[in-house]
Amino acid sequence: MNKEIRGVPIKKYFTNLASKDVEIEENNVAFRCVNNRFHVYAIIFIIWGILAVVMFSTALFSTQTFLDTFGQGHHEQFIVRFFIVIIIKIIIILVGLFLIYQCFVFNLCRKYFDHIRSIDLPMQEATELQDISEKNQILQSDL
Incomplete structure (x- = not known):
């Protein structure tokens, strides 16, 4: 095998x-x-998007089916059902925000490593440090 x-x-x-x-x-x-063709992340994001649309539309048209999907259909009081639906929707949105954050970090890392690979110049001292030391000398000479 x-x-x-x-x-x-x-x-x-x-x-x-x-x-x-x-x-x-x-x-x-x-x-x-x-x-x-596709990075695994893109497939995960597409699957999440499809599931989110299906879940939100199910909650919009049939709350009982939505609650049964998560094993919470036995609740009778309106306020309890309302809060369960809201909590599940918040969780779905938080998962989406996490996926967006993960994509953002992934893309920043890719750009960083692409930038590091393309650097062929020798490292030089930061010019900001030179400017600060020059300004410091000017200030000390004025005193």
Whole structure:
């Protein structure tokens, strides 16, 4: 049972798909992509979006079905049902905000590593430090 997907053992392939470590080498066989087209994150975000639309529309048209989906259909009082629906919607929105935050951080890391790779100039002292020392000398000479 030593099957492989594109030259990577199945266990390692799925471990890489589910891991939180993002590999930045797009040439790497273990890169977290689905069918060499989409990053796993994009697929997760699309699935979340579809589920959120379905859940919100279900809650809008049939609250009982929405509550039954989460095993809370046995509640009879309106206020309890209302708060359960609101809490579940808030959780769905928080998951979406977390996914957006994760995408933002992922893209910033990608830009950072692309920038680091493209640097071929030797590191120089920061000019801000030179400006501060010059201004400090001017202030001391005025006193």
